[in-house]
Amino acid sequence: MLSRCVQQEEMDKFFDEWRIYVSDEEIKEEWSVEKQPDEDVLQWKNIDAYWGNVLCLNDINIGKKRYYHLSKIVKAALCLSHRQAPVERGFSINKRMMSDRARMAQTTIVDLRLIKDRVKKENVSGTFITKEMIHFYREAHSKYKAELLENESKEKKLDNVKKVPECVRKTTQDELHSLKYNVDSAHKLIDEGNKRLEAALKRKSFADVAAAQALITAGNKKLKTS
Secondary structure (H helix, E strand, C coil), X not given: CHHHHCCHHHHHHHHHHHHXXXXXXXXXXXXXXXXXXXXXCCXXXXXXXXXXXXXXXXXXXXXXXXXXXXXXXXXXXXXXXXXXXXXXXXXXXXXXXXXXXXXXXXXXXXXXXXXXXXXXXXXXXXXXXXXXXXXXXXXXXXXXXXHHHHHHHHHHHHHHHHHCCHHHXXXXXXXXXXXXXXXXXXXXXHHHHHHHHHHHHHHCCHHHHHHHHHHHHHHHHXXXXX
């Protein structure tokens, strides 16, 4: 690692700067270990901030950074993972998030973690809500409600199937498969139509708007006849 970050002729300067750092710099109490109130794992205060503090020090004798050569190694080393605490903390957060929603997809977990980290960094009052965010929220909520209704409908139909005599059960199951296929096809048409409609509105293409509306109409019609 040293040979990749520091040229051979800079090695002596690097070791000199390291000796100066060890002898001159003292880690203050403010950088000691602490436990965050909302976390279950001990952690050090931000080591990036600490080294950023150190590496910004100037040498008044030469008018340059005091640890110019040392900074190359430190910055490279900070790119590496040195401990398990962040990983374990991440697993703990995931576990808490999935306690009531164990069926969440990986992309959903990642998105929730990004939102949590962003809010934690800037706090809720400092987060700027855009029209696009509101649109995505409404769209996601609508899809969630539609999925709940669809699942509820499927459960009711499956309950009814269990009550049907064995001789007609196979026919009912075939009808359910056909119904599910038609409903899924209708949702795909509507989703595709909405995507095309949004793109067409951005391009101000009335022909594409008409085509998108045709897809949405076809999907809605398919839902009604299913």
